[in-house]
């Protein structure tokens with residue numbers, strides 16, 4: 555039987571790497587696209603040992619002709635649109651670029667599929683950030699969206715466009731509304747990886763003090779490696795449908811820090827309040843974490859907590875890694891690969 559062909563946009567990102575690994579194990583041919591000509595950002599695929607198993611193509615999501623070129627070149631079965639300007643803080647600084655890539659980029663792909671081959675199945679990487687200032691205690695597929703950043707607004711655009719192309723043109727187009735998912739392959743700017751890398755640097759005397767923003771925000775964090783299987787499952791159903799993917803548990807950034815310091819055997823103590831709150835290393839009385847007000851966001855999403863009952867029931871998808879296990883996985887790999 556001929557191999558199925560999957561196109562993954564954002565192959566150089568965290569999810570792109572894990573999804574490629576997952577689909578290679580299912581014997582897919584992978585077309586992986588990124589926006590670079592000089593291939594500089596391939597450490598994740600390298601780490602997973604799959605760098606040479608991907609067919610690379612350049613495809614800037616801002617350029618319709620580049621997207622059309624790739625779709626004409628290959629006989630694609632499934633598209634996973636993971637490429638995005640994906641960092642909320644950057645989206646406040648670059649709202650136009652974020653809207654163009656994270657929002658309009660989705661529409662460019664949908665238009666291309668519509669005109670070239672409507673049988674291609676399409677997965678859109680929607681985000682729990684779309685719930686923003688939440689309307690339900692636990693957010694499900696039915697919860698009203700209330701985005702709070704240019705990133706989240708761009709994701710809402712992509713989400714509704716995907717829904718609209720499914721309804722209007724009968725395309726198999728779905729969105730996975732994924733809550734935060736982390737791993738050793740997470741970008742260094744995101745808070746979990748920033749904390750763990752920062753603490754490992756401090757232990758190695760390469761950093762004195764880590765600066766953070768709002769440590770009282772709460773997130774529903776899962777393990778990225780498990781989340782990519784849900785993307786694939788969504789494209790294997792008879793009927794196209796959107797699903798929430800989450801753990802159903804939520805914890806603060808401060809709680810995450812406490813788990814990480816404990817696992818690293820650092821004896822610490824929180825002192826002070828508000829902007830003066832600090833984490834002290836009790837071994838040498840030095841401040842190792844402090845608050846920098848510049849790292850607060852113009853509009854914050856205080857809490858997210860997902861309800862993925864539909865995915866459990868219809869996709870047989872269940873999260874297995876709790877936050878403590880996730881911290882262990884991330885810390886162990888951070889130490890293993892530090893400075894290598």
Ligand code: NDP
Pocket residue numbers: 563564565566567568569570588589590595613614615616635636637638639640641655679680681682731732733734735736741
């Ligand atoms: P990453 O930031 O790790 O990866 C994003 C990818 O998009 C990178 O490969 C990046 O390339 C690429 N990209 C950025 N701009 C462009 C552009 N203009 N044209 C083409 N490619 C571009 O994100 P994740 O892997 O963590 O997430 C995957 C998707 O899921 C994203 O869309 C994200 O918004 C969404 N999502 C993620 C969640 C999470 O917790 N991780 C939660 C919910 C949704 P480069 O390497 O060159 O920067």
Ligand code: GDP
Pocket residue numbers: 642643683734743744745746748765766767768769771772773807849850851854855
């Ligand atoms: P997001 O949920 O997609 O925005 O993922 P992030 O990991 O970037 O941020 C998660 C939460 O951590 C947000 O509420 C941030 O405001 C909060 N946070 C606090 N300090 C920091 C920081 O220094 N960096 C980042 N990225 N987030 C921080």
